[in-house]
Amino acid sequence: xxxxxxxxxxxxxxxxxxxxxxxxxxxxxxxxxxxxxxxxxxxxxxxxxxxxxxxxxxxxxxxxxxxxxxxxxxxxxxxxxxxxxxxxxxxxxxxxxxxxxxxxxxxxxxxxxxxxxxxxxxxxxxxxxxxxxxxxxxxxxxxxxxxxxxxxxxxxxxxxxxxxxxxxxxxxxxxxxxxxxxxxxxxxxxxxxxxxxxxxxxxxxxxxxxxxxxxxxxxxxxxxxxxxxxxxxxxxxxxxxxxxxxxxxxxxxxxxxxxxxxxxxxxxxxxxxxxxxxxxxxxxxxxxxxxxxxxxxxxxxxxxxxxxxxxxxxxxxxxxxxxxxxxxxxxxxxx
Amino acid sequence: xxxxxxxxxxxxxxxxxxxxxxxxxxxxxxxxxxxxxxxxxxxxxxxxxxxxxxxxxxxxxxxxxxxxxxxxxxxxxxxxxxxxxxxxxxxxxxxxxxxxxxxxxxxxxxxxxxxxxxxxxxxxxxxxxxxxxxxxxxxxxxxxxxxxxxxxxxxxxxxxxxxxxxxxxxxxxxxxxxxxxxxxxxxxxxxxxxxxxxxxxxxxxxxxxxxxxxxxxxxxxxxxxxxxxxxxxxxxxxxxxxxxxxxxxxxxxxxxxxxxxxxxxxxxxxxxxxxxxxxxxxxxxxxxxxxxxxxxxxxxxxxxxxxxxxxxxxxxxxxxxxxxxxxxxxxxxxxxxxxxxxxxxxxxxxxxxxxxxxxxxxxxxxxxxxxxxxxxxxxxxxxxxxxxxxxxxxxxxxxxxxxxxxxxxxxxxxxxxxxxxxxxxxxxxxxxxxxxxxxxxxxxxxxxxxxxxxxxxxxxxxxxxxxxxxxxxxxxxxxxxxxxxxxxxxxxxxxxxxxxxxxxxxxxxxxx
Numbered sequence: 001x002x003x004x005x006x007x008x009x010x011x012x013x014x015x016x017x018x019x020x021x022x023x024x025x026x027x028x029x030x031x032x033x034x035x036x037x038x039x040x041x042x043x044x045x046x047x048x049x050x051x052x053x054x055x056x057x058x059x060x061x062x063x064x065x066x067x068x069x070x071x072x073x074x075x076x077x078x079x080x081x082x083x084x085x086x087x088x089x090x091x092x093x094x095x096x097x098x099x100x101x102x103x104x105x106x107x108x109x110x111x112x113x114x115x116x117x118x119x120x121x122x123x124x125x126x127x128x129x130x131x132x133x134x135x136x137x138x139x140x141x142x143x144x145x146x147x148x149x150x151x152x153x154x155x156x157x158x159x160x161x162x163x164x165x166x167x168x169x170x171x172x173x174x175x176x177x178x179x180x181x182x183x184x185x186x187x188x189x190x191x192x193x194x195x196x197x198x199x200x201x202x203x204x205x206x207x208x209x210x211x212x213x214x215x216x217x218x219x220x221x222x223x224x225x226x227x228x229x230x231x232x233x234x235x236x237x238x239x240x241x242x243x244x245x246x247x248x249x250x251x252x253x254x255x256x257x258x259x260x261x262x263x264x265x266x267x268x269x270x271x272x273x274x275x276x277x278x279x280x281x282x283x284x285x286x287x288x289x290x291x292x293x294x295x296x297x298x299x300x301x302x303x304x305x306x307x308x309x310x311x312x313x314x315x316x317x318x319x320x321x322x323x324x325x326x327x328x329x330x331x332x333x334x335x
Numbered sequence: 336x337x338x339x340x341x342x343x344x345x346x347x348x349x350x351x352x353x354x355x356x357x358x359x360x361x362x363x364x365x366x367x368x369x370x371x372x373x374x375x376x377x378x379x380x381x382x383x384x385x386x387x388x389x390x391x392x393x394x395x396x397x398x399x400x401x402x403x404x405x406x407x408x409x410x411x412x413x414x415x416x417x418x419x420x421x422x423x424x425x426x427x428x429x430x431x432x433x434x435x436x437x438x439x440x441x442x443x444x445x446x447x448x449x450x451x452x453x454x455x456x457x458x459x460x461x462x463x464x465x466x467x468x469x470x471x472x473x474x475x476x477x478x479x480x481x482x483x484x485x486x487x488x489x490x491x492x493x494x495x496x497x498x499x500x501x502x503x504x505x506x507x508x509x510x511x512x513x514x515x516x517x518x519x520x521x522x523x524x525x526x527x528x529x530x531x532x533x534x535x536x537x538x539x540x541x542x543x544x545x546x547x548x549x550x551x552x553x554x555x556x557x558x559x560x561x562x563x564x565x566x567x568x569x570x571x572x573x574x575x576x577x578x579x580x581x582x583x584x585x586x587x588x589x590x591x592x593x594x595x596x597x598x599x600x601x602x603x604x605x606x607x608x609x610x611x612x613x614x615x616x617x618x619x620x621x622x623x624x625x626x627x628x629x630x631x632x633x634x635x636x637x638x639x640x641x642x643x644x645x646x647x648x649x650x651x652x653x654x655x656x657x658x659x660x661x662x663x664x665x666x667x668x669x670x671x672x673x674x675x676x677x678x679x680x681x682x683x684x685x686x687x688x689x690x691x692x693x694x695x696x697x698x699x700x701x702x703x704x705x706x707x708x709x710x711x712x713x714x715x716x717x718x719x720x721x722x723x724x725x726x727x728x729x730x731x732x733x734x735x736x737x738x739x740x741x742x743x744x745x746x747x748x749x750x751x752x753x754x755x756x757x758x759x760x761x762x763x764x765x766x767x768x769x770x771x772x773x774x775x776x777x778x779x780x781x782x783x784x785x786x787x788x789x790x791x792x793x794x795x796x797x798x799x800x801x802x803x804x805x806x807x808x809x810x811x812x813x814x815x816x817x818x819x820x821x822x823x824x825x826x827x828x829x830x831x832x833x834x835x836x837x838x839x840x841x842x843x844x845x846x847x
Binding site: 031033037039041043044045046052053096099151155162165175281284286290294297298299 | 361363368369371372374377378379380450453457458460462463464510511514527529530531532533535559561563564565566567569570573574576577578579724725726727729730731733748749750756757758760761767768769
């Protein structure tokens with residue numbers, strides 16, 4: 001892929017993000033429910049006091065004015081102040097983001113290392129007991145609601161067996177000065193294996209819960225594409241040449257079979273961010289997903305706008321990454 | 336495969352043994368939401384206040400019986416209907432070791448109420464909680480005199496919502512610094528705020544002891560206290576049962592039995608301050624007839640719902656006020672459960688075949704509303720429950736006198752101060768913020784307005800009793816119940832009492 005093409009693709013992001021910011025702004029502004037009303041809650045206040053609060057949040061201006069103000073500031077990286085935190089939303093989001101990314105990455109790793117071997121085994125042993133079990137398992141994986149599965153895991157591992165903690169990112173006794181803000185990395189960099197294991201024990205259950213539907217999807221994709229590839233002429237040819245079966249499977253078939261898996265994985269990583277909202281709530285994970293849900297309920301406009309824009313950016317970038325990976329894995333495809 | 340299983344099991348066990356148990360002295364509260372900020376003057380959120388209140392003390396406070404008591408103030412007097420004097424206690428230290436002065440109290444009040452008081456042109460979102468506050472000045476060197484622009488007997492009941500900050504500290508770190516740093520006078524100091532995860536606090540060794548009216552006076556009992564944020568109720572229950580936390584708030588009624596049966600936890604309840612009711616659109620075509628509204632009131636078996644759905648954790652009400660509220664009219668008989676009478680009233684109103692209506696409710700109260708709807712339907716009021724999101728519903732119903740489109744709205748109003756003014760005025764005064772029914776009765780309006788500024792306590796109580804009786808007879812609302820707040824606590828916990836204002840003060844809490 002040429003550099004010019006890459007830049008062109010990147011430039012195409014601009015109208016997408018612009019479009020997303022318009023849609024987000026319009027949707028949240030049109031959603032019934034008044035932020036000031038919600039903030040006041042059950043209290044009797046005078047009209048002047050209410051007007052003062054509205055003015056304070058900048059909600060006294062007309063909608064179009066607010067939109068251009070938002071857009072103008074957003075271009076400069078200023079997304080305004082959170083109504084509730086009373087600090088720049090970008091700071092609030094930045095504090096929560098590492099937890100979300102760390103959880104998503106661990107979920108992704110769990111999904112990849114379980115889904116690919118399972119998919120391959122299921123394909124090789126097609127229609128066997130293993131294949132059927134894997135198929136049923138993956139069906140369950142995509143069907144089980146995350147919050148239910150998560151609570152089930154909690155009841156078993158945290159309440160009954162008491163071998164894993166119920167919620168949070170790390171224990172109270174493990175205080176780690178942040179470097180990368182990814183606890184699994186920081187604990188190791190600081191030479192604290194005890195804290196690393198503590199963080200690991202906290203992340204296991206939420207990561208499994210979050211990764212489960214993705215594992216199921218990736219397993220199905222791997223199995224299908226593996227079966228497809230094994231029917232190809234070059235595999236038959238390789239078999240006819242008398243190559244060892246393992247060599248055929250792993251050198252020839254798997255490499256090609258993984259192309260769809262990789263691109264689906266990249267796109268599905270975007271949906272990990274969405275699934276985070278539920279998993280983060282169940283496991284008290286201090287991430288962005290929970291913050292966004294809470295912010296939507298109280299109509300914290302600036303925070304929701306910035307967070308959705310961020311999600312959109314991530315999604316677009318992941319798709320872009322999937323395209324690039326696709327061309328790397330399959331040189332016949334050009335961007 | 337076998338090998339893999341073994342490895343996984345082994346690592347799970349290793350992890351299990353490594354999972355650090357909380358240090359023995361850590362008292363952990365499994366709490367529904369994180370603080371939005373640690374600045375006492377720059378939020379409008381109950382959970383934030385609960386957390387902050389363990390690190391900051393106020394001029395006045397409340398005990399678990401909701402009595403108003405001096406805290407940072409030594410005493411207070413009402414000089415005139417618009418002037419209050421607060422004599423400030425000596426020897427109170429901030430966490431940084433500096434002594435609290437009346438100057439700090441005045442600064443706090445000014446910061447809360449003046450325009451642009453929190454800096455950067457912003458005004459405190461808590462300003463309106465101080466009503467017609469006009470000014471604060473220091474008199475005699477040790478007293479802060481608060482002047483109001485009009486009489487407002489609510490001032491002492493509303494002051495516990497505010498905490499005193501250090502003038503020097505705020506000037507040093509600014510509003511921005513105050514959002515994440517704490518220099519209060521409360522029983523706990525901030526150790527670390529892990530945003531979205533926990534607020535870790537340790538005992539303030541030089542604490543002045545707290546309100547003398549709330550024994551024991553002295554330092555906090557535990558060395559460290561932690562608010563651990565667990566928003567999902569099932570997970571909060573799991574954390575309590577696993578022994579990870581020692582107090583959880585908002586224990587869901589469905590988990591009450593589970594906690595009661597557990598060997599290491601128990602249930603604690605306290606009368607809440609939130610009244611539930613069904614608003615009937617009194618200007619709508621159906622409910623403009625009082626007989627139809629009476630029919631609704633007669634059709635609801637409150638006792639049945641309290642017993643079966645709310646697990647017995649609520650008290651029925653026949654008027655808007657909570658049974659614990661000042662000025663509550665205890666002589667209201669209410670409308671007995673009588674579906675036959677309801678049908679007869681409907682027939683009398685011209686609906687011999689009954690009526691069909693919709694009842695709006697927000698998701699969290701859906702189950703209870705469904706049960707109420709089935710009782711209404713049995714009595715000829717065929718009720719469809721429509722679930723809506725709370726922000727949306729409040730815009731639909733809280734029209735401040737404007738036209739309404741719905742039939743019924745199953746809702747509630749909280750009244751943290753337990754002063755009738757805080758709930759009666761907004762729900763029953765013509766065109767008030769929370770008047771979802773669209774109710775308007777000049778006599779009630781007049782009583783509420785007069786009571787708002789009446790300084791004589793007994794006269795004031797009498798006005799509310801009268802107003803409650805009139806409103807109950809007009810039935811703009813079907814008054815339902817005041818639920819209890821339910822907490823799950825570890826059996827190791829002692830000294831802690833739940834409070835009707837839903838605060839969790841950890842000063843007296845100990846772990847066995």
